[in-house]
């Protein structure tokens with residue numbers, strides 16, 4: 001992709017902004033960045049990102065509260081639970097975008113509407129809720145562990161949790177603010193633990209064993225060695241027949257251009273083979289099954305590892 005085409009995109013976006021076509025400007029930028037990224041080498045893309053940030057249009061898109069918070073990283077990383085809530089909340093009631101004349105709302109609504117990653121994050125939450133329910137159907141009074149739980153919003157949608165069909169729900173996070181929100185949701189049948197994954201890996205967090213362990217929004221930040229070690233440690237915490245579910249973004253999805261250039265949100269992407277490699281430190285005879293599936297937006301891959309044993 002040559003410089004002329006890159007400049008053309010940004011100038012086209014600028015014209016749309018000047019004409020007051022804000023939604024259109026957002027979708028043109030989103031599609032254009034995806035196109036540029038997929039037609040660039042990694043090196044060319046890394047050179048383009050600072051050029052985008054210096055262009056006049058870049059400040060405009062930081063008016064979207066989701067984009068701005070990811071970009072500013074008040075908790076030290078882009079995808080904090082407040083950012084995730086900006087995505088989840090788009091599901092609720094009628095979004096104000098159609099009627100709003102406020103630029104931040106228009107941009108927020110348009111991004112939530114067009115972004116494959118936003119749709120996938122909402123779908124990921126639905127999948128996690130279903131998996132919690134299925135665990136309670138599979139095992140009476142199951143023990144469940146959420147690692148890097150954030151605000152644990154998926155638990156609010158789970159019928160098993162609403163009906164208290166859970167033996168114990170443990171939620172771990174390194175962020176006390178997140179744990180305070182999660183604690184309210186699992187009050188009476190759960191426990192929150194303030195710990196980092198390094199403490200989990202070094203076995204300094206006393207934990208029982210579980211029928212279902214899951215983690216979403218964590219592996220996307222973990223380099224391979226750490227991800228492999230955590231996978232094997234979490235697997236060791238499973239009861240016989242227990243299941244470990246790990247979510248990760250797939251490479252080359254259309255949202256990555258906007259996420260990296262506009263939001264400064266860089267993740268570690270994994271395909272099916274790279275997910276499979278995460279099981280390498282688990283003795284293979286202890287694995288009953290590895291199920292791999294991709295949610296309907298083709299953005300997030302899930303790996304569910306089942307331990308041998310059980311009924």
Ligand SMILES: C[S@@+](CC[C@H](N)C(=O)[O-])C[C@H]1O[C@@H](n2cnc3c(N)ncnc32)[C@H](O)[C@@H]1O
Nearest residue numbers: 079148149150173174175178195196197216217
């Ligand atoms: C993107 S949020 C995901 C929240 C939730 N799992 C969800 O799907 O909505 C990531 C969470 O991981 C937590 N986290 C990130 N790195 C961590 C680490 N090294 N140890 C423990 N928690 C971590 C953050 O505090 C944050 O709450």
